[in-house]
Amino acid sequence: MTKPSIKHKPEILQSDATLENLKNLYAYYKSILDIDSRALLDEWNAYLEKYNKDEFKFIVRDKTIKQSLIHTSLSGSKIKKIALPQYNDLGDILRWLMQENVPGSFPYTAGVFELKREGEDPTRMFAGEGGPERTNKRFHYLSLDQTAKRLSTAFDSVTLYGENPSKRPDIYGKIGNSGVSIATVDDAKKLYSGFDLTDPKTSVSMTINGPAPIILAFYMNTAIDQECEKYIIANGLEKDIHKKITDHFEQKGMPRPSYYGILPEGNSGLGITFLGMSGDQLLPNNIYLQCKQKALQNVRGTVQADILKEDQAQNTCIFSTEFSLKLMGDVQEYFIKEKVRNFYSVSISGYHIAEAGANPITQLALTLANGFTYVEYYLSRGMHIDDFAPNLSFFFSNGMDSEYAVIGRVARRIWAKAIKYKYGGNDRSQKLKYHIQTSGRSLHAQELDFNDIRTTLQALYAIYDNCNSLHTNAYDEAITTPTEESVRRAMAIQLIINKELGTTKNENANQGSFFIEDLTNLVEEAVMSEFNRINDRGGVIGAMEKMYQRNKIQEESLYYEHKKHSGELPLIGVNTFLSSQGSPTIIPQEVIRSTEEEKHFQINTCINFEKRNADKCANALNQLQKIAMANGNLFEELMETVKYCSLGQITNALYEVGGKYRRNM
Numbered sequence: 001m002t003k004p005s006i007k008h009k010p011e012i013l014q015s016d017a018t019l020e021n022l023k024n025l026y027a028y029y030k031s032i033l034d035i036d037s038r039a040l041l042d043e044w045n046a047y048l049e050k051y052n053k054d055e056f057k058f059i060v061r062d063k064t065i066k067q068s069l070i071h072t073s074l075s076g077s078k079i080k081k082i083a084l085p086q087y088n089d090l091g092d093i094l095r096w097l098m099q100e101n102v103p104g105s106f107p108y109t110a111g112v113f114e115l116k117r118e119g120e121d122p123t124r125m126f127a128g129e130g131g132p133e134r135t136n137k138r139f140h141y142l143s144l145d146q147t148a149k150r151l152s153t154a155f156d157s158v159t160l161y162g163e164n165p166s167k168r169p170d171i172y173g174k175i176g177n178s179g180v181s182i183a184t185v186d187d188a189k190k191l192y193s194g195f196d197l198t199d200p201k202t203s204v205s206m207t208i209n210g211p212a213p214i215i216l217a218f219y220m221n222t223a224i225d226q227e228c229e230k231y232i233i234a235n236g237l238e239k240d241i242h243k244k245i246t247d248h249f250e251q252k253g254m255p256r257p258s259y260y261g262i263l264p265e266g267n268s269g270l271g272i273t274f275l276g277m278s279g280d281q282l283l284p285n286n287i288y289l290q291c292k293q294k295a296l297q298n299v300r301g302t303v304q305a306d307i308l309k310e311d312q313a314q315n316t317c318i319f320s321t322e323f324s325l326k327l328m329g330d331v332q333e334y335f336i337k338e339k340v341r342n343f344y345s346v347s348i349s350g351y352h353i354a355e356a357g358a359n360p361i362t363q364l365a366l367t368l369a370n371g372f373t374y375v376e377y378y379l380s381r382g383m384h385i386d387d388f389a390p391n392l393s394f395f396f397s398n399g400m401d402s403e404y405a406v407i408g409r410v411a412r413r414i415w416a417k418a419i420k421y422k423y424g425g426n427d428r429s430q431k432l433k434y435h436i437q438t439s440g441r442s443l444h445a446q447e448l449d450f451n452d453i454r455t456t457l458q459a460l461y462a463i464y465d466n467c468n469s470l471h472t473n474a475y476d477e478a479i480t481t482p483t484e485e486s487v488r489r490a491m492a493i494q495l496i497i498n499k500e501l502g503t504t505k506n507e508n509a510n511q512g513s514f515f516i517e518d519l520t521n522l523v524e525e526a527v528m529s530e531f532n533r534i535n536d537r538g539g540v541i542g543a544m545e546k547m548y549q550r551n552k553i554q555e556e557s558l559y560y561e562h563k564k565h566s567g568e569l570p571l572i573g574v575n576t577f578l579s580s581q582g583s584p585t586i587i588p589q590e591v592i593r594s595t596e597e598e599k600h601f602q603i604n605t606c607i608n609f610e611k612r613n614a615d616k617c618a619n620a621l622n623q624l625q626k627i628a629m630a631n632g633n634l635f636e637e638l639m640e641t642v643k644y645c646s647l648g649q650i651t652n653a654l655y656e657v658g659g660k661y662r663r664n665m
Helices: 016-031 035-051 090-099 132-143 185-191 212-234 238-252 285-298 307-314 321-338 351-355 360-380 385-391 402-421 449-464 484-499 514-536 539-545 548-566 596-612 614-629 634-641 647-658
Strands: 055-060 063-068 070-072 078-080 125-127 149-154 202-207 301-303 346-349 392-398 434-438 469-471
Touching (some): 035 090, 125 132, 125 484, 132 185, 132 484, 185 596, 202 212, 212 301, 212 321, 212 647, 285 321, 301 346, 307 321, 307 351, 307 539, 307 548, 321 346, 321 360, 321 385, 321 647, 346 351, 351 360, 360 385, 360 402, 360 514, 360 539, 360 548, 392 402, 392 449, 402 449, 402 514, 434 449, 449 469, 449 484, 514 539, 539 548, 596 614, 634 647
Parallel strands (some): 125 149, 149 202, 392 434, 434 469
Antiparallel strands (some): 055 063
């Protein structure tokens, strides 16, 4: 069959009436779009122009930041930091803008900042062992030659439960094991000595919950006294202040406290000049208040302080739940009053929920539900959403399951939409910022070297998902506190990903994947369904009273263990692909434990602190209890109390007015 020959292009007849009808239809359908949708479409061409340039400008806290949008590979390829979709259809463009959008734009699915901060990787330097001096040395070892000092602190169980180090049989053996022993403000000064806590490149995270407000008061006083110390140096007052301190301890008839051992490499000694004293005892009041204001408004970091998660999963509750919530609210009210903008008053944590056995969907759903409960509580105390929401942060676990690849995407999208549409929060309030720690539960005592492979893949999930902070576990954490060798390898994992892996030069690599987008929608729907189940049980607090969260976590943990032991869930080197020796459990060559000398030093340090301040302690504790009985702000008072009282003294005084934790049976 021959094809007909076409000699002339057919004439396309255009009717003025038809064109007019099409224009009218276009105008009509555009007019019925909501105002946000119209604005998004109108700005699309500007988006294309902005991201096709070589340089990107954006504003952070009234500062204009300029960063390159292009990375040039060794082959000379121009790698875009942000890749945009190649859509032409307005419907596709609008759907993408409303559900995805570029990093830094609502609903922040791809990330809360336009670009990653240059010169500061999300690496967290995690440590906690022995006394404050030993952990300080580990921090300086990990951060040596690093531009940004991003410290993350683990506390021993004695500190976690608000007790002082002592010879009591149930306490003594735990001092400085699996975390650092901190009982006084002097301990905090030694722990963070040599790190400028108000430097914008210094950030400190503290994993503590029950006694979190007390430890936070230790930390804030440490930062304030560092500012006082810097003022003294800048104004040449060292000799005068040294004489004041010497005279003070001579009058007391007690030795001046000191740093135990030699200062490690990188430790300038900043922070230990005032051991045993406070800046307000050495400087005029107006100067002290200036230093205090500067410290509070510049200090960066996070305190965990998530009491709902503790009840549901980790169990380090010490005060009654109601009193713990009041303490959390008092901290946030103090932050608002003192304009503390760069420190997170709570790290709403899913990590411990996951470590207790929850699957990734349950981890995310319970954590976000807890977050919204804090929002409702703070609002009920009269705080404005935009005054406190930016001080909330989140903390998730990354395991091996596929859902972990989108945990940040789903969390950011749900949080942003709820804060914007339900609570009327501004852009800053809508941005969910979170820390990721690779899964400790996925580490095994068999074939230890394989653990680094798992951790690398989990870190890759987190970095592709634009996490704001990342801690990579050491391979030997299944059997011991990390050694210097293992923790260095753990840090190298994320440094290699960030510095060497080519695909991480792009900052929205997950966008555009059919699988990732489908998985995001699936997980989001599952989380919303879990919200309904929690709501049906009276909300988070009501569900806790019925033990709903704990039971759900336990059931999912049992399911995982059954799959692991049956072999249905393959774990390489654990239940399959075993070595010729059967991949036995590995006995560590080095087990990190606190020494007898360190334990005794911590006990004596705490006793001496209490003796030095015996004349002021009773009045300070009495005043704290009066504030509690009058429903005043306890954190504001704690900022003074910790100057003269130890952790154990404060917690026992608060038990009398706030009650001890009792689990609902």
